Amino acid sequence: MTSHRSALATVAATTLVLGLAGTAPSVAQTRTADGPDPTATYTNPVSADFADTFADPAVIRGKDGWWYAYGTTDPLREGEGTRHLLPISRSDDLVDWEYVGDAFTEATIPAWADTANRAALWAPDIRYVDGEYRLYYVVTETGTNPERNDNAIGVATAPTPTGPWTDSGDAVVDPRRVAADNYLWTFDPHHVMTEDGTQYLFFGSYYGGLWVTELDETGTEAVGPATQVAIDNKFEGSYVVQHDGWWYLFASTANCCAGPTTGYSVHVGRSQDVRGPYVDRDGVPLDQSRAGGTPTLYQNGNAFIGAGHNAVVTDLAGQDWIVYHALDRADPYLDDPFGINERPMLIDRLDWVDGWPSVNAGAGPSEGPQVAPVTSGRAVTTFDDDARAFRGDGDWDDEVDPQSGRFQESDDDDGNLLVTRAAAPADVRVEADLRQDDDEDGVYGLVAASRWQVDGPKHRQGTGTAIQALVDPDAGTLTVRTVARGTVTGEASAELPAGHTGTWHNLALEVRAGAAHAELTEARLGDPLAHVVLDLPESTRLNGQAGVYAADEGVDVDNLSVVGLAEPVTAVEPAPTPGTLVPGLSDEFDAAAPSAGWEVVRDPDVTVSGGELRWQVETADLVGTGNTAGILLRDAPDGDWTVETKVSIDLGLNEIRNFQQGGLVAYVDDDLFLRLSHVAIWNTRQTEFGKEMPFADGLSYGGTIIGPPGEVTTYLRLVHRTDASGEHELQAFTRAEGSSTWVEGGVWTLPADSDLRIGLISHGRNPAEGGAPATSRFDWFRVYQD
Missing domain, CATH: 2.60.120.560 (Exo-inulinase; domain 1)
Incomplete structure (x- = not known):
């Protein structure tokens, strides 16, 4: 010195x-x-200057005054073909980034990683503790035994944000074996420290759920039993912050990497104890079969889809920002179709309204110039x-x-x-x-x-x-x-x-x-x-x-x-509300059969009695090339409209009943449709808004998750708008029976020239995966002209 x-x-x-x-x-x-300069702006994706893809970003402000971002292992550019083991970038303003190297090379990758089986390092989490930088990461294959898929969490330390990084020499969280070559997904580490100085590490993914474990004082070894904070088969990518006395768990849902149909999004729960239990805005726990989670970051119909795996940073004015990856739906793959998903880094304002986070006051991921974070003055x-x-x-x-x-x-x-x-x-x-x-x-x-x-x-x-x-x-x-x-x-x-x-x-x-x-x-x-x-x-x-x-x-x-000090946002954008009921396109199911105007596709076995339409879940599906499921369809109105239904389907709890579901469909043809349904996904019960579309001489399907379903009865809503190009935008909303809150979720788009019809579905049963067929009971189908 x-x-x-x-x-x-x-x-x-x-x-x-x-x-x-x-x-x-x-x-x-x-x-x-x-x-600060109130005219400073930025445009997403902020990683464009140095990378085409930079997934799972983690961000810190270094003690040298620069912000540093760390990404998962991938090539950075289209056509590059060479992977970067935890690439690092830096910025002096959170929006203009430059590449400054990789945490590891093929020669310096941790010695306990199984390089013979092409081990990769995923999902970094960056911290600064007791005078040193710590980088936690997933090691996808370890050399600790001859079996495959034995993923674990590692950590390295360095004196500076760019290294040199020294791996601790062993796993922080060891592989969790289920059977031969079968291990729970010990993914997505995230470190926090509580006010008593105790260190914790969150980890986990769909296969196994989300967990938190205490760490020893060095932060390199898990100690004691771990606590599950969110159910398996719904969440991954934990990120936890404290705000106004609550711990907020941000967790990503759905498939991260489904190309043009990626519906990845971020849901949030909160707890007054870092170890949980975490509940959503309606008080629904995240660790139960009908798992809660308040959608916070989700696609809105612009260029970006699959927004998730986030971090949170605070600018110098005290404004929080959410950093995440997303896909450009016009360019979803780094190179070949169905290969590496191209997931650049984005940043948007994170507001806190009535005790819950919201991205851009509810507007979601931004496209086009935005007011930049305050990083100078x-x-x-x-x-x-x-x-x-x-x-x-x-x-x-x-x-x-x-x-x-x-x-x-x-x-x-x-x-x-x-x-x-x-x-x-x-x-x-x-x-x-x-x-x-x-x-x-x-x-x-x-x-x-x-x-x-x-x-x-x-x-x-x-x-x-x-x-x-x-x-x-x-x-x-x-x-x-x-x-x-x-x-x-x-x-x-x-x-x-x-x-x-x-x-x-x-x-x-x-x-x-x-x-x-x-x-x-x-x-x-x-x-x-x-x-x-x-x-x-x-x-x-x-x-x-x-x-x-x-x-x-x-x-x-x-x-x-x-x-x-940043001026806080105190209200979110109001959600759209239904307009005027269109009786001629609606059906109250109060007669002996469906009303006139329905088109019956593949002769579904439906009955109407007692003021509801009954339809046993079919052993069939619309997804894929089979196209065997029945559909009830009718015309959609011109312009802006909303369609709703009240569906009761008893899928029980925890039992494997893949993928039985009942709900709404917005249909162009058997290979281009959207569906919003209450669905059984392994041991969970969720509401999924899915999309299938033709892509690269094949089909692509993915879904985005909305709110938790009711015990039996759930209200489903699709809101249709037309953008300036004529493209159809449909946004999903759900409401569990007993709740007065409509949960707002993501948007899927359909081409401007689509001949769009709307209707009902009840399908998805797979006899090989068990479970008797449930019955979807629809109380009504209502269409509104907005």
Whole structure:
């Protein structure tokens, strides 16, 4: 580490004595210190400059001030043909990315990976813990035994985000054997740390479900029994963040990789305990047969489909963003059809409305220019660049080390202050990476609305005024307090984890709407070590400078920013509602037979009695080339419309009854259709919105998952709109009986020249996979002109 005197230290200390004589400039007379560019935009996919595919992205802000993204093993470009073992990219603004290498090469791949069987490394998760970077990943084949498919979770550490990466030498989570060459899918690791310092790892996929296990203090070995948090055969790709006291589990559903019919999406549940149980917005658990999960990220009819396997990052204004992969439906494969799916990286705003996340206020994945994340501003510095927006009091030295680059270190044992020259916004986010020498224990942290001299926090009889978020290593606390004319007027604290060290960590202070929030994390990834909220006294002044305070020498500061706090989105886009009922296209099934206007395809065995249409699930299907299933069809109206049905089908629980289902169909022909149904998928019961279409001299089928079905009865809705090109867009909604909430899901499209009809289906039984045929009972079929 090198050192030389900082230019900040040459600023006369008297320029900071703002509170002593009451001569602080008013906000009206000074520049604000936020300065982000409101005109900055980006366009998805953000990985286009360096990769055609970059699946399963994980993102972190490194201690050097750059954002880094890590992807799953694949070639990066069409026609390249050479795989990259966990490729790495970096960006200084979250939207313009460059490739900077791979975590491993074929020569450095972990020694316990079975290279003879072409082991790959999938689904990275990046963390920073106790002064080192950790990269967790799937090893698809291990060399620990001669069997195949024995996947496991590994971890490597490095001093920098680009490496060099050193594998731990063994699995963090071992292969989980079912039978010979048959192992549960130990995929998709995700690491979090709770406020008591305990480390956990989420993992799992469709075959086996999602689990969480405690890790040892090194983060390299699972300890104790794992806890299942979500059922098998529905979820993969765990990502967990804490928000307003809840742990939110983001999990991907459906097939990640079905080319032009990929319906991958992200559902969310939450819990007040990191180990669960997790429930969706309607209180439905994620670990039961009729599994819950609130759709959060799903396709909306634009170019992108199959949006999923996400991470979450926060910009400098405190706005969350969801990072994920998706497919361009016009270019779904990297090279040959039905080969590697081309899944570039995208980013979109993540809003929190009424306690639940929403992407772009419910609009979903973006196409075209969008307002960019806030990653720069007048008062944003990594100290490798311009830091003139800040001025220092006390003594600050320039320092350099390989991990963080250039930073500032306090060098005065009588107080050090580094704040904006201009007044900060009243609604502000202040943050910095901070580190303290092992032999020091002085208080340090952040200040906002500051009008005090460096002796303010140490000498309460001074005349200083500020909102402070202070780490006290000796007391083991994070404290938020307000000080007015040297007197503490409000204070709240939280304990730090036992054994908390002074290695690099991030402290953020947000002030808005009468409250101050402080959060201490290892690397700003949504798993705080301590979180404090203080309701501000009514007399609290909100204008003043903002920055960093250190009581003593030996406190390092990097990546300091003072930015106007992001304005939260408080409402999502309203869902469409049905228009006027069209009786001539509807049927209440209140006669002895279906009403006039139905077209019967392949003579389904239906009866009408007791005010419902009854139809035993057929041992037949529409998917594939067989096309043996019966259908009831009728004309769709012109323009915008909605079709609904109420279907009761008793599929029981947990029993394997693949793939019995009943529901709605939007039909062009036997090889081009959409269906929305309550369906048995292995041990689960789900509502699936599926699509089959011709593709590359064959057929492609995939589905996207909507809300949980009812015990027996579920309401199904398809909403039809026509886009500017004339293309048909159909969006799925479901509602379980007993719930008043329609769950909004994904959109499938059909060509503009399609002769579209709508109707009912009841099919999918496979006798070889067991289960007596259920009966679909339809109470009504209603069509609305919107």
